[in-house]
Amino acid sequence: MNCNYCEWRCDLSQGEGICGRYILSDCRIEEKEPMQWVSYYYYQIEEMPFFHALPGATVLQTGTKGCNAHCNYCVNSHIAIKEESNQKLKAITGQSLAQLAINAGAHAVVFAINEVTVFLPSALEAAQAAHEAGLKTGCLTNGYLTEESTSLLGNAMDFINISLKSLADDFYQENLGLPSVKPILRNIKALSKMAHIEIVTPIVHEISCHEVLEIAHFIAEVDKNIPWHLFKLQPAYRRIGENSLDIGAMIEIVEQAKQILPYIYFGNFAGSKWVNTLCPGCRHMLIKRICIGSCGSKFSSIDMVDNCCPLCGQQIPIIR
């Protein structure tokens, strides 16, 4: 019997699948540890990153363990890839997660830390509880879902950040252990019609200007209003110790890509000046952020009238 949560479609009758998080039970595919979470903590939504959803809001972030990819530079390999012997998950109901969020003044529950596809039923249940409590929901995903899961996720989440590492299959095969980027591109298109999406491209390596512009063109074809985060990532896991990205060279590429997409951000390093939202019409600073280093940026101030630029009146796509 094949699992239908992600594109691996593992045959669970043959044993654990790629992620190890689903089991066959009475001819049903079930999560191994449903509604159990590794931790939860509060962040500003910009740290996820989401820049065009609930600016400045506090969110409750939670997740489980495991992943359906095997990124050789993973910064959360202790959770996603290597299972620590005493890594216990904690049972928390969806209602309790929502209440924890409300108690802390959070406006949303965000499923992050690890890949949402490997705990999709729990995420859906918790998202429903969050919505019933008046909260928004969001998640981070690598996008390697089946079409069925994509539909479930898109209907359950208000905002989704999809990681698009490259447009090349061989990059995905070599660095993530995934056969192809094509399902991810398909799912980006589908999700863009179902929820607010933002795309993040983590960069641990030198990336060519050509490839950046190619990705920008792909996003623009889906929807040019999709915010795109170029994310400097410190090499970790199997690539720890490698030289990290040359920020100076990347800045020049980012400036070129801005001709293609209006909302491009380059961050995840302290002091980045490329994390503010500027009006595409008149360049007025609409949302000011401060990039304090790894793990993202923080909201500083907003200058918008409803969802429009106060100077030129251009409408800006932001969930508030």
Place this chain on the structure above:
Amino acid sequence: MAKIMLDVGGWQTVVDFATGDPVDDLNDPIMEDIKQITPSIPYPGDTEPGAIDWTVDAALAVCDYYNPDFIMLAFATQQLIKINQHLTPEESVAINERIFRQVSRFLENTDYQPMIIGMGGMQDIKSVIDQSQLSTRLITSMCAYHYAGLFMSSASDAETIKNMEHIEYVISKEELRASYPDMRETYYRMLPDFLLMSSDGYVFNEIGNRGIVHKKTPQLMRELPVYTTLDRPQHILEVRGILEHAMDKGKKVALIMLEGTGTDDFKLPFTMMDNQTEWFVYDQGLSQYLAAATGKKFYEYDYPPVVNSAAYLNTSEKYPFSQHFTFLPEDTIGRRPDKRTAAVGTRSGFIHETTMADICVECHSRQLSMSGVFVLVNDPKGEKRWG
């Protein structure tokens, strides 16, 4: 204007310390010099043993440039590694010995009189304290390993806490204010409903924010080992006064803080000094740094030992690069107006947040994710000669 220079793998930018805004028109010869220095001291990372050597490399660079009368060297690497990684006994010993070799290297290459403090050894976690009967979870923060706060408590929680195991001390917000009426209003406002101190080795949470299971925890040390060629402190709160007195006599002094080093692995002849005020034991982390740098008791600080950091995520206030701190201590050894001061180390944030020294060089890391080197040039005093 105080400024921060951030060096991320050779890419550099300067921002205003108070606002975080970019400083485009630098016109600052000191900062221009600092920008030339930092590329030669790239930070290896929080859990890299090379970060121990980095502390001394950075300290020697600062001494060479600024020749401070006071310098703090903070070695956090041992604690960070031992909390987050399984080590063999040999690896564990090697890290500690590396610290002492590097401390010797610093002292052999300078003319500082040292005050070396072992902030406490590391131990296995005895148990995680059961909080299941409380109405909400306890909050831990800011390396206050043996402290937790209960915010938004319910009526039944007071009784529940009394019956919780492995709790050494509990005090309510109102009891704290009644005991220490001089505490600042902000301190009082940020206090939890109940502040709890655990027994040695018992933790409130064994998993960090990123989901890393902690392998060790600091010892709760009521006394700390200290080696010095200056007067011997009997209490951690005497450290600042002794260092200042030595500076008054024209000596250059180095406060050397060793996280993860206790009495068993302190490689120099030491004496013990008290590390508690009444019931409060200064934990390995922020409170020990503040105690040494300010000489003040725990209830005289700007912030309580545990704050509900989720309530302070917004950085629109001052000092966005200083965690939740929107005001920083002014009465510290580092703020002394007639002496040059510096602080260097691998405890991101606490280096400048506790000393407020003229020049602070620290790693810039968040949750073990390394961003580079952070240099604060902190309102240099006009009458000083630089270099």
